[in-house]
Amino acid sequence: MPKAEIKWEEGMKFTAVSDSGHAVVLDAAKESKGTDTGARPMELLLMGLGGCTGMDVVYILNKMRKKVKSFKINIDSERAAQHPKVYTKINIEYIIEGDMDETDVGKAVELSQKRYCSASAMLGKVAELNYTYRLIKTGSIVS
Secondary structure, eight states: OOOEEEEEEETTEEEEEETTSOEEEEOOOGGGTOOSOSBOHHHHHHHHHHHHHHHHHHHHHHHTTOEEEEEEEEEEEEEOSSSSOOEEEEEEEEEEEEESOHHHHHHHHHHIIIIIOHHHHHHTTTSEEEEEEEEEEBTBOOO
């Protein structure tokens, strides 16, 4: 059963340590009485989503024996105006450079979104989740 320990440091700054022993600093913006020394908790949800689906896609493409040269995920979102300010809409853009066909990328992204990514499954229960992907054939540059 996954666990985490979150320890208050000072002000609005916390350090979170996962079961694997990795630490993340969380803090609030200065206008929210923080010192802006770490990521916001809601930002970490989006980063976790990107990491979860990104790892899926790379794993699936590697299993398909496709060569990924570079890979970037852009996520933007909208939140509710009133508390609790949950995510209401999340847009995920996958940008993959490599030697493969567009159908390979589409299959990997679909498998991640529809079957494997726990973060997408969870966040998709409260937010509209949209995704697109773009393949850049090897030799091009990802911006």
